[in-house]
Amino acid sequence: MNGYMLSPSLGWIAGGIIAAALIVAAIVNAVLFVRQRENSDTTLAACIRRSAIAVLIAIMVLTPSVVSTTTSQAINATDVYVAVDVTGSMAVKDAKYGSQDTMTRLNAASKAVTDITKLYPDASFAGMSFGASASLDVPLTPDSNALTNWAETLRTEPTASSSGSNLDAPLDKLIVNLKSTHDQHPNDSILLYIITDGEQTSSATRRSFSSLRGYISDGFTIGVGSTQGGQVPVTEVTASGDQTQSGSWVIDPSTKKPAVSRMDPKNLAAIADEISGRYIATNAQKTLSDSASKEASKQYRVTTTVKRRKRAMPVVWPFAIVTGALLLWEFGAWLTTTRRML
Template sequence: MIWAYPDISLILTLAILFGLLYFIYLFRFYLINKKLEVKKHRLFFKILLRFSYFILFLIALSGPSVGTALKEIKEEGKDIFIAIDLSQSMNATDIGPSRLQRIKFELKNLVKNFAGDRIGLIIFSSEAFVQCPLTFDQNVIQLHLDGLNTNLVPNQGTDISAPLNMALEKFNLENSPDINSKSVILISDGEDFADNFRDQTSRLSEQGIKVFSLGVGTSQGSTIPRGNSRIIDPNTNQPAVSRLESNNLKLIASQTDGQYFELSDEVQEIPDLMAAIERQEGTVTGSRMIEASANKYFYFLLIGLGLALLDLMLPIKTINL
């Protein structure tokens, strides 16, 4: 027999309390016995009855499980590529301390919620690179997130189609049969100097790969620091101002049946993003058999209640008048 709630201290406390109260009850009968004739065999029956249903209540409280059976537990997981924009505009400070630093902080918390899923990192600007292939290893993911900076990729503009194409190629190399298990989290300020992502979104949609885009920044924007100075716009010879351009990110999400979210000091939709990914159906990654037993506390409780009701409804005379 297996006990679901083997709290010995609680059981002993209740038993001592019951014993103390019943000792007082018996002592009262002892005093009565000095003056009146008590039928001791009937008194013994009442004591046995009450001890019986009290013990049954204690057994029910401990949650007895009787019998075992093998039960199959299926383990499900998802494949998620996180594509992070590392163009110079991600150093803008319209979100403190900067867009990139804020994203690194938020992603560390996000990936912890998907410990049972494979996560990969793609970094991009004008080109895209796989920073970390799909893996279950949370420590590796966290290590790569710590090292993210805008010097890891060439910075001749931003091409949003590059990470989409890279994710599509890597997913096609996988043998997972369940298309619902694959998704991309596209993180960017939305500035796209190529604007040629429509072919990729069409192919992603055909294969059931959803893109959840996260716009980082504000519509007011800010200048972009570079060392002790600011990046200069060659057209105006003034400090360049980077603003959140959400139109392309919203379009990519809608064309792949995904969703668009934003992150700024005023709008924080990371929890909504995590909830949307969690709703995605996962792939069965494995199964295992475990021994399961059924909690039978109800039967002990039912018998105990029956004896208690019998004690209340059919009182037994213990005193001769």
């Protein structure tokens, strides 16, 4: 259902001040006319006309608008894919992100995802998690809240189902989805963020990520955790589906002692090189808040979404027509008065 509202194009502060000044000017004009009527040649029509001009301009400054609902949305032609590691090592509490507070690597990854959404206003986002296998959890959507909510609910895979860290686990899913996006929107800028500790514990040889170059405009590998590392907690899933830590540590079969997981900058730098991208290590000082890609698009396209949203459409033209007519009248009156004086 349509409605009406004021939506100042200059903002409520600047617009409110200007509109208030114009209203005051209209009132002052009327007051001066009443007080000086006997000693002035200003007519009642001129007084009303000038005050009306000031009031109409004040209304236009406040920008009267019609509110309607729509499913159309203008989105930036930038598609951001975020792949987050959820292997057991991401539960290690040795990460720092923008502060000295220590947190799990997965919590740091969640904060990084939030920063990524802030870097690309109006872009589309997709979220993928990978561990023993990969899953596209959030298909490409212009709803950035969907990605941040997903990141906040991510959990590491249970220790019992873990088969070691294999960094190329998301590769097949990424190829399929990135190619699909590239084919559908060949003029879009497609960006890839891979967030992981870079640890490769699987005995299988890691495949190269260079096959993604043909589909992405830019890419980043984001390191979470520390090179000093930490012990990996045993995680379990309860009957209700919640995840808990048993209080014990994953045992390294070769040493019979608690396994220590360390962030591997070499693997992260190698993957970044394979996608012609950049490796960023997050820590107490470094976050992703200033790491936007220069390849992000400046173009916009219109798409149709399921979600209905309100849109304010300015309706200034009727007031502009009336104001223009009054200004022409004022100019004509001034011209007539000037000629009489001559």
